[in-house]
Amino acid sequence: MRHPEYAISAGRPAPLGATFDGDGVNFAVFSQHATAMEVCLFSADGKAELQRLRLPERDGEVWYGYVSGLRPGQYYGLRAHGPYRPDEGHRFNPNKLLLDPYAKRLTGMPVWHDALMGYEIGSNAHDLSFDTRDSAPYMPRCVVEDPTFSWGYDHPPQTPIADTVIYEAHVKGLTQLHPKVAPEGTFLGIATDTMLDYFDKLGITAIELLPVQAFLTDRFLHDKNLNNYWGYQTLGFFAPDPRYLSESKISEFQQMVARLHHAGIEVILDVVYNHTCEGNELGPTLSFRGLDNRSYYRLIQDRRYYINDTGTGNTLNLDHPMVLRMVMDSLRYWVEVMHVDGFRFDLCSTLGRTDYGFDPGASFFDAIRQDPVLTQVKLIAEPWDVGPGGYRLGGFPPPFHEWNDRFRDGVRRFWRGDPGRAPDLAGRITGSATEFDHSGRPATASVNLITAHDGFTLHDTVSYNGKHNEANGEDNRDGHSENYSDNFGWEGPADNPDIVAARNLRKRAMIATLMLSQGTPMLLAGDELGNTQNGNNNAYAQDNETSWIDWDTADMDLMAFTAKLIRFRLGHPILRQKVFLHSRERRIDGREDLFWWRPDGKPMATPDWVNPALKIVCVEMRTASGTPLYAATESAIFIVFNAGDDMKVRLPTPPKGQRWTWSINSAEPDADPAPVRRNEVTSAAQSVSVFVLEPF
Structure with a gap:
């Protein structure tokens, strides 16, 4: 089959990414240190690279060009030319096909192969060596998209924060085992009548989804036949993860949002702008590293190596205006084009780091706080990272809300019967004023939780004294060792009716404490059903029945009591006050x-x-x-x-x-x-x- 030959001409430096205008596609790519930038066009099946078009124009740090006749659905990738000097922070390698950071859709995930590395595996020079193999056979393709969607009369619920009850859920795990949901494990699965009816009966007002931006399964997990289930290794900040699309259409996400909005439910995304999936100097070259390593990442004085405040190998450099622009463009895209209602920022302390440590006036926070779009949605910080001085609970500027792990630990310890915990519980149920009652912040700034995806489920909190993470392949070394849990004298599943009754009593008391406290409550999906992970408190790699909610064994009595508590909370303003x-x-x-x-x-x-x-x-x-x-x-x-x-x-x-x-x-x-x-x-x-x- 003969393929058309495309010519490239002058284009526009904005917007960044691949933009269809009705006649063709404008490509614009940021790279401060590249010497040339190419767009690679692929066949309709993605297998054959048809053309390489060098972007003809440069405006400051943006390379751009226009290709007339290209249409949505076109597969493409990037190749960047420039110096390969890791000791100076540069890792350009045009043999590596790169993903566009602004790509709206990806065809899949990289297939692990040594050719994905910019250096030669096994070389005595390690990452200072240079690999000449083409990585294209192992890389997914970017897809030109027109994200226009007929929203009709979509009206975001704009639920006041004081009236909000958050439900933290995983797209796949929520519906994968539901006998009445199809297509299960997808965005559309969440939007089925079955799930919407369930959300209505439960009474939640917002669903907070674990990362849905395209993410990578790390090689060490792949080699152990495990998957990155949670999704905290972002590959593309604009593209929905293709594994959650049943028909490879980004409109499926938009349809989910529209149906949830119609049911009065907001959509909050867990987003990871603190690092990417490319890891440290020994990681793959997939996108950012190959486009401009020195700009996208924070490097130590010896620029061969990365600052690692995230514990993942690298840290995004939000001090660079173009990297900050990418993050802001991404956030606005998900609000304006995909209609989401808020964000939970993973390791948010990292986003506020400067050369002098954490700063609540850092450029990221200032950019958010002045933005007329983003100040209209809910913003939630995970107020810590693994870097020095990274625990910053209560230290974020308005209008941020914060996950409150001290609420979690305080409630667990009180109900476990630890001595001297009553004063702490008193502080937690009245909004954790010690941490949050300053700078005009409301009591709702504390996002109260007793469980989250990271840690024991509620059922496991009352069933296990110790973690059981052997299935993760790390000899049970991973995950928190102190969970403030209580197994009532028997580790794991119990047949003794007295133990079962005591565990159920404790679960109801803890859910009641959550729903009756000042602040903003967050419920982990499945806790209201008695869901278990069999004692695994770090199920990040368990894309299986360990993490998927088991609807066949659901405790509907506990669900009914949880719904009763939510109704009671929403019916009584005294419990939902913003004033401390x-x-x-x-x-x-x-x-x-x-x-x-x-x-x-x-x-x-x-x-x-x-x-x-x-x-x-x-x-x-x-x-x-x-x-x-x-x-x-x-x-x-x-x-x-x-x-x-x-x-x-x-x-x-x-x-x-x-x-x-x-x-x-x-x-x-x-x-x-x-x-x-x-x-x-x-x-x-x-x-x-x-x-x-x-x-x-």
Whole structure:
């Protein structure tokens, strides 16, 4: 078959990437240090390289050209010419086919082969050597795309952060084993009526997806017949991962978003802009390294080597304006073209690093905070990395929210019965003010979690004392060693009905604590169903039944109780206040907004708080003094967190014309709300009870 010969002419330096204008395609590629840039065109099946077109123009650091007659669906790649001087930070090798950082779609993943390396494997010179093999046979192709989508009347829900309940999920793991979902394990699978009905019954308002930008399976995993399941090795920041597309159409992602929006559910993406999948100096040359290694990556003084604040081998250089531009362009693309509603930034401390350490005024944060598009969506930081001084919980500027691991650990330790944990729980359920109540930040800045993809599931937290990661092939050395878990005397699955009952009681108490606390709750998908990973607390490489949610064994009673808690939370504004509760006087009735009570009805005093044997926390919450009057739709809520034995609890004396209603009892999850006839009740062991002050 004869293929057309294309000519390249003058084009435009913006936008970057491959842009179809109706008549042809404009190519624009950033490289500060290249000496020439080529676009390689491939046949319709991607196998034959048909032409190499040298980009004819350069405007500063951008190479560009226009090819008339090219259409969407055209396969292409890049080759960059320039110096190969790793000791100076340059690793150009035109024998390596490179992916366009702005590619909107990829045909697949690289096939591991030594030709993917820019240097000769086994050479005595190591990465200083130069490999002349063509990597094209082992590389996927970029695809020219027209991302236009008929959105119709799509309206992002724009759920206020105070009303948000986040559901962290994996695209494949959420639906792969669902018997009524097809195509399972895909974006379209999430958008089926079956899943939308489930989300509605559960009551979540936002789904936070683990990385969906195209990612690589590391060679060491491939050699062990494992896969990168989680996706934290980004290959392309604009392209949906092809493994989640059932028909290789990026519109499948857009269709998922549209259907979720119609159901009132926001879409938040877990994004990884702190590093790429190319690793350290011994990693492959797939894109960024070959286009301009010295610009894209942070290098040490000896420019042969990489700064590794991420623990993955490299760190993106967001101090370079064109690298920062790529990140900002990517974020805006996912908002404006793909209609997502927010982002969770992996290892966000890295994005704020400068030559002098972490800086909340770093260029990345300043760029985000002035952006008229990105300031309209939800922004969540994972507030740590593995570099020096990388733990920055509470240190991010508004409007960022932050994952709160201290909430996770505090809640687990309290319910496990660790001595002296009651004061910490008190701080966590009132928004972790020690970390977040500064710089005008709201209580919702704390994203509260008891589990996440990284670590034990909730069921495993009450079933295992130690991690069981042998299947990862690292001799159980990987993953957290301190999980603050409790197996109730039996490691793993148990048949003893007393152990099963105790574990279920603990799970309900922990979910209740999550949903009743000030802040923004995040639930790990499957926790509400009793999902297990069999004790694996680092299932990043387990693309199998270990990580996929098992819908056939789902605990629907636990799901129903979780849904009940979410409905209760969303129905009671006192639990969703943005203003921190600090025992301040309310404007409404002159009473304070927060009271701590002893079980005997007396106010808590310092000796009570410092008692290491204290295992019960009784709190009365009211509308905060800084909350608008229109939000004061209820008087008070009284909550008992009892990690000890059965205990008599005296409720505060209600005002005339009002009484307490026992609305939630985690020990009796099916109980209907009932008025309290006497002001003394029995709080069951290992339970959470909620009482609402109501008129009668």
